[in-house]
Amino acid sequence: MKKFLLLCLFIFGLVFALSNFQGLASQGDFKSIILDFREDIPNSKIKEEIRTIAQQYNRQATLNSIFSIEDNVYIVEGDRKVLDALQHSPLRKDTEYIEPNYIYHQLEVPNDPEYSKQWNLHTINVEQAWDETKGDGVTVAVIDTGVTKVPDLKLTKFVRGYDFVNDRVSANDDNGHGTHVAGTIAQSTNNGYGVAGIAYEAKVMPLKVLAAGGGGTIADIAEAIKFAADRDVDVINMSLGGAGESHLMKEAIDYAYNKDVVIIAAAGNENRNAASYPARYPHVISVAATDAAGEKAPYSNYGAGVDISAPGGSETAKIIQNTIDPSTGESTFVGFQGTSMAAPHVAGVAALVKASGVSEPEQVLDVLKRSARRVQEDPLNHFGAGHLNAAEAVKLALKGQITFRDFFRWLRDSGYLNPRFWIDGGAVALLPKILMVVGSYLLAWFLRNYLPVSFGLHSGLILGSSGLFFLQGLYVFDLPQWPFRLLGSSIPELGNVPAGSTILNPFTASILIPLLLVILLVGHKTLKWFAIGSALGVSACLAVSAAIDPAVMGLGTELVSRSFLVINALLCFGLAYLASQGEKQKA
């Protein structure tokens, strides 16, 4: 029942999203408008039109470039209001088109002007990770010298923290270290100012345990860990360290870990063969530092206890973030180095992983380790599992999970977002078709770990489940309609729809065709995915038909037809499962 309700919710969400979907074509930024004058209009007329624009809108239309003379392509500054006015003016009849001069951005590259200097963020492939998540819904506690809301943290979300040094709620920074660390995790990004952060939609909880001099007591740090755990933070970053083992601190770490908090700490800057405390405790992810070339940073601890490495910088290439200058209290962009800088990279990526749906600390560590770029020769364990890789971590975290974005992308790639598809499809009962498509995708998701995302698989899923069903409703004067019905049929419908019947044929509405396809195509490298996809698609189609309209030729009663369809749906799924398992074993 729960699963059924979830499915209903999912379908409701899908329909809602589609009804609210604004096509990409109508989105985008523009600051100017393109006017393409017709080529059969004399130059004198164009000049007159340009003068009219100058008078009426107080703006000058200019040729886009010297190469635009022949095509009469002019550009005029303006927003959507001006665009609407121009499109409804008499000018329209003298132009081929009037349209926005969209500014194209490269995907997910933030507009922060100093972003290009952040070699560290490029190194961890954060842009590809941002395509999936920016850490929304996750809270990261920064246990450090406090965090001051410098201008480039203005848009970053904060939750209330605590100053354990001065015993007060406001946890401002008087050293500059904590603010820098918080910046790496969640600096306000895409705000046209300063630099970027990794999980910039995550919330920051500032916890001050270190005084202006940069030191603090174990008792305060342990209390801060418990404070954070009790307030449901997801990730704790500790860019601090020392020598002494403490039961109090170990207990606090275990307490937070048992509350599903991912705890990350810097390995230390002694260039020593062991991580310092607290990085050394079990249940703490210990981070070593690398330089811009990916080599071990000269100061970084290594060896025992190091779990992973991340950019920490060196004398020649540091990590730049916005912080305060403790001598003046003013905001400054400054480069720091240290394992202190490496740890928040991992904390930021852990936040992205958590935002992708992996919640248990053990699993988060597993994702971080498995996604890391392994360093082939690392006899001294300088790098732990390898170099931190945000893109792979998020990809791995999402694997085996159905996400709305994932599903939406699939819809788009399969052409289902084309409005004509839905309008024309209205001629055919739409809801069962949607269920069949969704069902086939859900089945594919069950086997996702064995299936490559390929054109063949999608084609199979569509042909098996719904077919190009909108073609069934297409009528052209003086042409026979059966070819459209044939092209518009899914595999199970091949036995009835071309003939104009709505009652399924037991030969086509069964495992027979998918079985034949699998037998014939299983040896082919790419076509086998089509066969597997078609088995899943047919399974979804038969299951939906069994539930909604269980009519099969020659099977008489509804109960027999329904049982026949359910059995064949299960057989088809089993067939796809077995075929994909075979692939897995081969691999």
Add this chain to the structure above:
Amino acid sequence: MQVIGKIEKKGFGFGTWALVAEDGTIYELKDPPQELRQAIAKVQIEGQINEDVMTIAMIGPVLEVESFQILS
């Protein structure tokens, strides 16, 4: 304990004053007096290691200065 060595600023955060002992051990000076907040070629420091403290510098044992003598 008594340590002889040189004082250097280590570049972590906005900088941390450190005592590099003659045997190579690096001690982080905890809130050193003003006279020790500069590079000094040789200094003798009397102090205690504090294991209950954690720091942002993480460069070595934290040394609390009780007395000192600048040797050169």
